[in-house]
Amino acid sequence: MNTAILPGSTLVAELRPEAVNAPESGIVEVMNYGRLRPGLIPLWVGEGDLPTPSFISDAAARSLAAGETFYTWQRGIPELREALARYHERLYGQSFSPERFFVTGSGMQSVQIAVRMIAGPGDELIIPTPAWPNFGAAVSVSGATTVCVPMDYAQGRFTLDLDKLAAAITPRTRGILVNSPSNPTGWTATRQEQEALLALSRKHGIWIIADEIYGRFVYDGSARASSFHDIMESEDRVIFVQTFSKNWAMTGWRIGWIEAPEGFGQVIENLIQYSTSGSPVFVQRGAVAALDHGEGFVAEQIARAAEGRRIVYEGLKATNRVSLSAPVGAFYQFFSVDGREDSRKLALELVDSANVGLAPGTAFGPGGETGLRLCFARKSADLVEAVARLHKALMAG
Amino acid sequence: MNTAILPGSTLVAELRPEAVNAPESGIVEVMNYGRLRPGLIPLWVGEGDLPTPSFISDAAARSLAAGETFYTWQRGIPELREALARYHERLYGQSFSPERFFVTGSGMQSVQIAVRMIAGPGDELIIPTPAWPNFGAAVSVSGATTVCVPMDYAQGRFTLDLDKLAAAITPRTRGILVNSPSNPTGWTATRQEQEALLALSRKHGIWIIADEIYGRFVYDGSARASSFHDIMESEDRVIFVQTFSKNWAMTGWRIGWIEAPEGFGQVIENLIQYSTSGSPVFVQRGAVAALDHGEGFVAEQIARAAEGRRIVYEGLKATNRVSLSAPVGAFYQFFSVDGREDSRKLALELVDSANVGLAPGTAFGPGGETGLRLCFARKSADLVEAVARLHKALMAG
Incomplete structure (x- = not known):
C-alpha cells in the first residue's frame, strides 16, 4: 500500500x-x-x-419568512404528499394514497434511490438506448451493470423491439428502465407496448423503473401519454421516478418524487435519511403551489x-x-x-x-x-x- | 423467481x-x-x-424573486466556493483554494459521497462509538462494513484509545471516521490525538473522513476546536464533511459542503451529478450570506x-x-x-x-x-x- x-x-x-x-x-x-x-x-x-412562475416562488418565500427552516419529515411534508395524490387522481382518473409518494431532492435522486433499492454488484439493469446518460451512470455508481438495448432506427424514427428487449433478460436482470416519452428521442410507448413490458415484469419478477417525466408533453392531440398507471395494479413491480423540473419550470429547485408500493415506505425513508435527510419545507411549499395552482x-x-x-x-x-x-x-x-x-x-x-x-x-x-x-x-x-x-x-x- | x-x-x-x-x-x-x-x-x-436569521432567508428570497431558478454548476456556484475559501482562511489562518470546496445537498450527502468515494463491498470503515448513527448507515448502504471501536468510558467521560483504534486496522480498512467535537459525547480530539490519527492515515494509506461540524462549539475558552487543518498537508488523505445546519441554524435548508484534494474535482462533480445534480442557486445565495455576514x-x-x-x-x-x-x-x-x-x-x-x-x-x-x-x-x-x-x-x- x-x-x-x-x-x-x-x-x-x-x-x-x-x-x-x-x-x-x-x-x-x-x-x-x-x-x-x-x-x-x-x-x-x-x-x-x-x-x-411567481406563484410558486412566492409560496417558498412566504415559508422562508415564516421561519419554516427546521428539519422535517423524511418522506416529505404531508401537505405535499396529499397534493401529489390529488394531482395523480386528476391526471389518471384513479384514487391514490398519499402513502405511495415520497419527496426527493430531484428526479435524479429518485433514480438513484430506485436503482439502489433494486440493483447492486452482480445485478443487471436494462436500458433501451439512446437514453438520458444519468440513468446508466446511476447504475454504474451503484456497482450494478447496465445492459443497453439499442432501439431500432429507420427513417429518422426510433422503435422498441420487444423481442430484442426480452432476449436481453438474464437471471441477473433486476429491472428495465422505461423512459416514455423519451429523452432524447421523443419515442412514446403505446399502451400495447406498456402491456408487453408489464407482462415481462410479471413473468420474470423484474422491476420497471418508469420515467414518465415528460408524460404531459405529447403532440398527437391526447391529454397525456399512455402511462403504466393505466394498466398496472398498485402492487406491480413498478417504481415511478418523477420531478417538478419540467412541467413547472423548476429545474433549479432540485425537487422530485418517487411513487412506489406503500410497503416500501420505511425502506425509502431510510434511503432518503441516509443520502440527503429530506427536502427543505420552503421548497416543498413551492411544490404544493405548483401542483395545486399550476395547470x-x-x-x-x-x-x-x-x-x-x-x-x-x-x-x-x-x-x-x-x-x-x-x-x-x-x-x-x-x-x-x-x-x-x-x-x-x-x-x-x-x-x-x-x-x-x-x-x-x-x-x-x-x-x-x-x-x-x-x-x-x-x-x-x-x-x-x-x-x-x-x-x-x-x-x- | x-x-x-x-x-x-x-x-x-x-x-x-x-x-x-x-x-x-x-x-x-x-x-x-x-x-x-x-x-x-x-x-x-x-x-x-x-x-x-432573516439576513440569510432574505438573500434566498431575493434570488428566487430574481428568477435564479435554473440548473447551475454541479460543484456549487463560484460565489459560494469563494466564500467558503474566505471563511476557511479566517477560521484556520491559512489560504485555501476555492477548488477544494464542493457544495452538497446536506452534511449527510457529504458523508454519503465521501463514503462512496473510498468504500464499497469488501471494504471496512472504522468508526469510534458512540457515534451519530447516520455514519454507519451510510457505510451500510454503500455495501461496505462498519467496524465500531468503542471509546473508553470512565466517570462519565469518553476517551479515544488510539492503540485499540490502530489494532482495528486490517488490510480491508479504507478509512476512519473522526467526528470531533463528537455528536453525541462531546469528546473533542486534542492536537496530539489528531497527529496520531494522521500518522495512522499516512502509515496505512487510509482515509480520514473528518466531521468537524461542531468545531466552533467549544467551551474551554478557545476560539475553535483543534482541526486536521492545523496539522495536515493539502494532499493528505483527509476528506472533510460539513454542513451549514448547525452554525447558522439552517438545518431545514439541506446544504453542506465537502472539502477534498482539488484533484478529486471531477469525481466529486460526477457523484453530485448522479445523486442530486446540484443545489438550488437560491439556497446557495443564503449560504453565501451566512458565511459572509454570519459571525x-x-x-x-x-x-x-x-x-x-x-x-x-x-x-x-x-x-x-x-x-x-x-x-x-x-x-x-x-x-x-x-x-x-x-x-x-x-x-x-x-x-x-x-x-x-x-x-x-x-x-x-x-x-x-x-x-x-x-x-x-x-x-x-x-x-x-x-x-x-x-x-x-x-x-x-
Whole structure:
C-alpha cells in the first residue's frame, strides 16, 4: 500500500472504481466548450427559458419568512404528499394514497434511490438506448451493470423491439428502465407496448423503473401519454421516478418524487435519511403551489413546446440535409446530419459555425452516436434564429 | 423467481439487502412515540430552537424573486466556493483554494459521497462509538462494513484509545471516521490525538473522513476546536464533511459542503451529478450570506449553547442520579442514569413521565447503550424546565 503523501490526481487512483468510473457527462463537455460564447443559443440541456412562475416562488418565500427552516419529515411534508395524490387522481382518473409518494431532492435522486433499492454488484439493469446518460451512470455508481438495448432506427424514427428487449433478460436482470416519452428521442410507448413490458415484469419478477417525466408533453392531440398507471395494479413491480423540473419550470429547485408500493415506505425513508435527510419545507411549499395552482402554466408550457417542435421539425427538414421525425412526446428534436457520423465532433463544430448549443448523441449510448439533441422548450424567436443558423452552417458544411 | 403480484410488504423482500437493511433511526423511533405530546420539550435532535436569521432567508428570497431558478454548476456556484475559501482562511489562518470546496445537498450527502468515494463491498470503515448513527448507515448502504471501536468510558467521560483504534486496522480498512467535537459525547480530539490519527492515515494509506461540524462549539475558552487543518498537508488523505445546519441554524435548508484534494474535482462533480445534480442557486445565495455576514449570529449561538450547557450539566449533576461530564465541545449532554441500563426504554419512559424528548444512547452504537443524549442548543427557560422535569421524574423512578 502506498503510504506517501501523493498529489490529488494520483490519490484519485486509490478511490473506489464505481466512484472514479462514473463518466463525465458528454453533454457537459460540449457546454464547457461553448458556455461563454456571446450570443450562443443554448439548446443542449433539458431546460426551458422561463423562470419559475411567481406563484410558486412566492409560496417558498412566504415559508422562508415564516421561519419554516427546521428539519422535517423524511418522506416529505404531508401537505405535499396529499397534493401529489390529488394531482395523480386528476391526471389518471384513479384514487391514490398519499402513502405511495415520497419527496426527493430531484428526479435524479429518485433514480438513484430506485436503482439502489433494486440493483447492486452482480445485478443487471436494462436500458433501451439512446437514453438520458444519468440513468446508466446511476447504475454504474451503484456497482450494478447496465445492459443497453439499442432501439431500432429507420427513417429518422426510433422503435422498441420487444423481442430484442426480452432476449436481453438474464437471471441477473433486476429491472428495465422505461423512459416514455423519451429523452432524447421523443419515442412514446403505446399502451400495447406498456402491456408487453408489464407482462415481462410479471413473468420474470423484474422491476420497471418508469420515467414518465415528460408524460404531459405529447403532440398527437391526447391529454397525456399512455402511462403504466393505466394498466398496472398498485402492487406491480413498478417504481415511478418523477420531478417538478419540467412541467413547472423548476429545474433549479432540485425537487422530485418517487411513487412506489406503500410497503416500501420505511425502506425509502431510510434511503432518503441516509443520502440527503429530506427536502427543505420552503421548497416543498413551492411544490404544493405548483401542483395545486399550476395547470394554467403547464398548459402554456405545452403549447409553447408544441410551437417550438413545429418550428424546429419543419425548419430542419427544409434543409434536406438531415434525418429526423417529428417527436411524439417530450421536448427534444433528435436528428442526424447526412454524411456526418461523429456527433461529438459535429456538436463542437456547430458551436463555432452556428453559435448554437446542441447535445451530442454520443452522450446517449448505443444507437444515438450519429444524432444531435435539440431542446425546443424555448421562445419561438430563439428557435427560428437557431434553425436559420443551423441551416446556413449545414449548407456550408 | 416469484412472479406473482405480491403485496408491497412482501415485495420488500426482493429489494437489495443494502437498501432493506439500512436501519431505522433509533432516535426517530422515540420521536414518533412522543412527537404529538402537548407541551413536550424536544431535545432529541441536533437542532436549535432559532429559525434561520432573516439576513440569510432574505438573500434566498431575493434570488428566487430574481428568477435564479435554473440548473447551475454541479460543484456549487463560484460565489459560494469563494466564500467558503474566505471563511476557511479566517477560521484556520491559512489560504485555501476555492477548488477544494464542493457544495452538497446536506452534511449527510457529504458523508454519503465521501463514503462512496473510498468504500464499497469488501471494504471496512472504522468508526469510534458512540457515534451519530447516520455514519454507519451510510457505510451500510454503500455495501461496505462498519467496524465500531468503542471509546473508553470512565466517570462519565469518553476517551479515544488510539492503540485499540490502530489494532482495528486490517488490510480491508479504507478509512476512519473522526467526528470531533463528537455528536453525541462531546469528546473533542486534542492536537496530539489528531497527529496520531494522521500518522495512522499516512502509515496505512487510509482515509480520514473528518466531521468537524461542531468545531466552533467549544467551551474551554478557545476560539475553535483543534482541526486536521492545523496539522495536515493539502494532499493528505483527509476528506472533510460539513454542513451549514448547525452554525447558522439552517438545518431545514439541506446544504453542506465537502472539502477534498482539488484533484478529486471531477469525481466529486460526477457523484453530485448522479445523486442530486446540484443545489438550488437560491439556497446557495443564503449560504453565501451566512458565511459572509454570519459571525455575529454564530457568536450568539455559541454563547447560548454555553449557557445551555451550564444549566443542563449542573442541573443533571444535582440530581445525584446520573453519570456525566461537562462536554468539551458540540451541543449535547450525554449522560446515563444510575441503575438504568436500557436507554431506549428509558427514553420512551421519559416521554411519558417527564414530557421531555431525549435521544436514546442505543441509537449511537457500541458503548453508548446506557446513555441519553440531550441537545442544549435551546433557550434557557426550556432547558431549566426540562431539567426540573427530568429531576422530578428520576427521583420518582
